[in-house]
Amino acid sequence: MPLLRLPDGRDLEYEVQGPSTGPVALFHHGMPGSAVPMDTVLGSMTAREFRVVTYSRAGYGASSHAAGRTVADTAADCAFLLTTLGVERYLTVGWSAGGPHALAGAAVAPESVEGVLLVSSFAPFDADGLDYIEGMGAQNVAQFGTVGHGEPAMRALVAQMASAVRGNTSADVATEMASLLPPVDLAVLTAEYGADNAANMDHGLSRGDDGWVADLAALTSPWGFDFGAVVAPIELWHGAVDQMVPVTHGQWLAEHLPTAEVHLEPDQGHLSIAIGSLGEKLDVLRGRVAGRATP
Template sequence: MDAVLGSMTERGFRIITYSRAGYGASSPAAGRTVADTAADCAFLLTHLGVTRYLVAGWSAGGPHALASAAVAPESVEGVLLIASFAPFDAEGLDYIKGMGAQNVAQFGMAGHGEPAMRELVGRMASAVRGHASADVATEMASLLPPVDLDVLTAEFGADNAANMDHGLSRGDEGWIADLAALTSPWGFGLDAVTAPIELWHGTVDRMVPVAHGQWLAEHLPTAVPHLEPGQGHLSLAIGSLGEKLEVLRGRVADRATSRLALKSRPST
């Protein structure tokens, strides 16, 4: 996992990850919403004795990171949002415009019923489960601009293939549940997110087009957007997550200092 986590652990961050319900060894939870998963995350961190933390969400993890800040505002000090999806019903956003064929097919399935969704996800999961990184890159070709193809065929490719195998080792329930959750009401309002947000999105992203990041930046008052020219869905994050977390940590520290100064200011 060094390709993903290395730049963070090198900077002293303690990283805690978890499998959303239905992935890996995590039991499925029928009908889970994005907010339900955030509640699971808050419960886990409370169990571990972690009371204050930053949350980071990449791709489908983005909405879940925002939900964590909404569900546990007393604990979440800041949000790192990387190439995140916007709400499926986002007003004024053409949700699938600019996506590669696989994501057009996935998100175009919304409203066609669970059997149709299961059939499509089953075919897509079979095409990547147990396959080498080169095969995965071929299957995902429509989603990969050249900068992302370079990443997936390098060190990250093996990590990604191993993660997909683990996540899908007991079936497709996690993928199906994620697709249903992303295309349904998330279970919280964006106005409930008050923590500082650092929002990053690549302009050539074909998995989650940059219009999603632009929409979120316009609807999240605490977000500082970073729209990166020439970066894709993978190239935006691999090798630089630590730097992005540092930016967020610095902003959180500045906010805390400002609050302390305000409290310390003598009354007139």
């Protein structure tokens, strides 16, 4: 995949899928993840004529590590990438840990980001009135439980979790992630998406765990932007049976993002709410953007 040299000398790995003339959507991957295209995720977008840009956050895949990066720092990297690609207007899509980064993009580059699609997104770690880990499966309770105990503790737990997914089959990953998977998500992970997800994560972790550790630190530290700076229309989707990022995160975001249209799905999980349907969700967002631009 191509590498872009950033102004500070780091490399940013990226890929572009879909028609060259389609509306552009920048996709922010989960934790762990990478720029490797997943047809089960992106296919519904490219089938609707979107040109989809993926990238690997700093420390994942071939993207250079960036010590102490914030969510807003990644948004600045992405803004530079899209400018370099000659894209003046685009939508952002954030799934899971990608959600905060999609929001940050709208805050950092409001003149460029026309709309935000949030799917199963995390809320801020210090969100007032939110019990951050309530409703999470055991793996995520353990992961976020390391926060505040220093980087060595975070790195040790991430190394343990990474070894459970790196190079394993989707069935093995499903076993390791059992506490995070309600039946609807287990069905998704053990179907076609499982192989896509494994390839995406394996590439992200191919040079070590720095990206995952940096993601965990960034998610649980100040994100580096104010929600008031996000003025673009937002389509917010969250599943009520999500055990990776509980629906309470989506409810908190809904209450604090004035431009959000909220869709809380009673029978959907973290994976099932996204696979095969992101293109349709993007079309709804694109329609809102078009309506907003009409006098």
